[in-house]
Amino acid sequence: MCLRRHAAHLIAGCFAAVLLAAGGAAAEQDNWPAVVAEARGQTVYFNAWGGDLTINRYLQWAADRLREDHGVELRHVKVTDIAEAVARVRAERAAGRDDNGSIDLLWINGENFAALQSAGLLHGPWVSEVPNASYVDWEGNPTTLIDGTIATDGFELPWGTAALTLFFDKSQVSLPPTNPATLLRWIGDHPGRFSYPQPPAFLGSAFLKQLLLLLVDDSGHLQQPAGDDFGKVTEPLWAWLNQAHPHMWRRGRLFPLSGPAQRDLLAVGELDWMLSYNPSEASRAIRNGDLHDGIGAMHFAGGALANSHFIAIPYNSSATAGARVVANFLLSPEAQARKADEQHWGDPSVLDIDKLDTDDQQAFSALQIGTATPPAAKRYLPEPHPSWTTALEQAWLERYVR
């Protein structure tokens, strides 16, 4: 039953996409001037992860612009984990604070979105009312509509897309192996020079999912919850890992504990590879002096594991008009181009460049791309159903911790 409901969600999501693409939302956008007028003078509390200085500075810039252009006061409430904000919305619901909530906008995706959405704690659907949403690459990038296999249904607006990227030391890797088989061969030829973060570290699990998506015959099957056939479906993954581990760093008996740990190991020369969800991570690190020059980047030819991150409005926000104006600004070609700029943030845009007018296209093509940033992935592979992630992590631990 669960499976069927899931499929229904997927279909609904795709349907929404088609509607948006066809401009079916035009009627709703007619009200936009009224929203902008209502927003003037409102203060929008934006709860967003505050652990990165560059990102915080970007949001400060957005706040300055919103104050000047729209009279909206954007306040960045820096959280260490957005789950805290999710808990706060829940607590407010429990306390009966159904309006005038303390949060007006959330930076969110995956399980946190699923938690709020399933509990009916999000405002919306509102995405189609936002004019700049029409520039989003809904058709080319399915992760803008399906958030970890849950349809967004217009309750959250995509803000940026992440694609799993592999970075390598060009002095050691002459021809990057872009599929699992050639990567395995490279690892065999270069003992001790490859590794990946230890699952259940975020990027380590991502690497397992990426390999699995490429190694199974039918990757669509992974969109459904993992079931009894988990062992059979994941067989090729374990075969790959069993062959690779003996030739990996420390013979697969020790793994970097996180993405930053692996970057450290690349920086001191212990490894030739690192992973990141952000394609511009290496270029940024080189600019900051955290990595040496001569880093290359690649996505797997079969497609890059990708997900989008979103912004959503809690059900009890008292500044929904302001929040929508902020969302519209954050999705504007200007703000998206600045966000994609490695000097300011370096997070890939969710917009379809072809939909923009020539001036805005210019802004994107004028961006200075670092030498270690790959061209956009040719294919995005959406995340498998979350149940696969937990099952993969557990199976990995059972196999390799002994």
Place this chain on the structure above:
Amino acid sequence: MLRRPAIVILVAVSAVPTIAGLAAALWFGLDAGAFSRVLGTPGVGLSIASSIWSGSIATVISLMLAHLAVGLAVSGGWRTRLNALTLPLLAMPHLAVGIGLALLLAPSGVLMRLLSPWATGFELPPDWLTVQDPAALSLIAGLVLKETCFLIMALMAALAQVPSARLQLQAQTLGYGPLKSWLTAVAPLLQQQIRLPLAAVLVFGISNVELAIPLGPGLPPTFSVLLWRWFTDANPLIHSQAYAGTLLLLLATAATVVAAMTVSNLARYVLRSSVQGGRRHSDDRFAQGVIKATLILLWTVGVLAIVAIVLRSVSGAWRFPALLPAGDWLSRWNDVLPTAGNTAAITVALATATALVGLALVLPAAEQCRHDARTRATVGAWLFLPLLVPQMTFLFGVQVLLVRMNIDGTFVAVLWSHLLFALPYLWGLLAPARAAIDPRYRQVAATLGAPPSRAWLTVTLPLLARSGLLALALAFSVSIALYLPTLFAGAGRFATAATEAAAAAGSGNLRLASVHALLLAVLPLIAFAGAYASGSWLFRHRQGVPR
């Protein structure tokens, strides 16, 4: 004892939360479902085994080294030098030692860079498991480095209780060499005196995360690190697993301590039979040389670990085999300074408050039992309690209680948790120092018409000043080094050098960890240097003030 309120207050401040914490841990940790999940975790058996193995082996090695070092130093006349060698290492927090050693010993570490490529031929770092090895050898090395120093200090303090010179002389007149005289006649008596510190070393060895995070094995980690990961997990279901796990840790630690006591009785029996064998060696020069070399090696490793920390804290890209990091060092520091400055301020504020409040609690109590050696020993044993239980176990209970009382994450809660660990050291230093002051000084002051308060201020206090300053520095350093108490009582809201260093090291980010480790290493050294300097300045016109 009840008629001496300062003593009651002092003991209560330490024992009440410790015992209540333990009780709460037992109450909330006993959960059959959680236990079975703990035991079902992949590799958990190996994880517990490697905790017990590394803690026990490190304790045995440290104890032997410490006995030999003290025996040889006292009989060889270099006792002061031994003090000077061990104090800086003792002052260096475990976390900083662990991070420093990891940066020193890794295949891409400073040691290998010093030798490459001219001696080793390595252009790329070799793929060796020199740190975080499955046999936990690097963890044992880190523990030995720190605990040898701790035990040397404990043995030196115990020397005052034992007529060592007379005993050694007697054995020597029977024809034994100085070292064997020491080991057969003096060491067993000292051993009796340091049972509590020794147990604390064993408990810490098994249950620590400070060294096990950067140096311990990875797949699986030691049990305490596994528990620590569970505690810091976002999933509440995993927390209940951590609670149950702390009880298992307590059980494993208690079992090991009991086993160690049995083994040590056995060892005494074996030692006695070797004495009864009556073989005599009179030449200790070889042993002297070996032990001196070992101590100098430990000390050099400690210094190199600090060098490694400094280098890594200013390096970004630092490809092997370059000995020095490339790029603009100063600008890298500028990146870090704003956040590091904030962390340093909180760290220093906590440590200063701990030292001052601790002193205020200990001084009156020391005053009240200055003539009573037995009460001093009893109080000392009570204050030692928090060091004899795995920190995680009772701190988790303390955290639950703090949350119930809604005072978790407050400055007072964190300060209190720090006091638990600073008080035993303050007492160990100040109670004997106060008792050693000749009561006739005060009698003279009274004869001259000074009321008791004035006599205390003008006579006793100056005589205590040097020990007091040293005690302040010691308590300050203890607080700087504390990680788990800050984490558990602080509800994650207190970012100290230790919490930041542990978090960074825990995610394997050694460069970020090194920045905070540097702060960790430097602050205690500043405190001790300050204590010595102000002591000398205070008494620059005096002679014969006790050190």
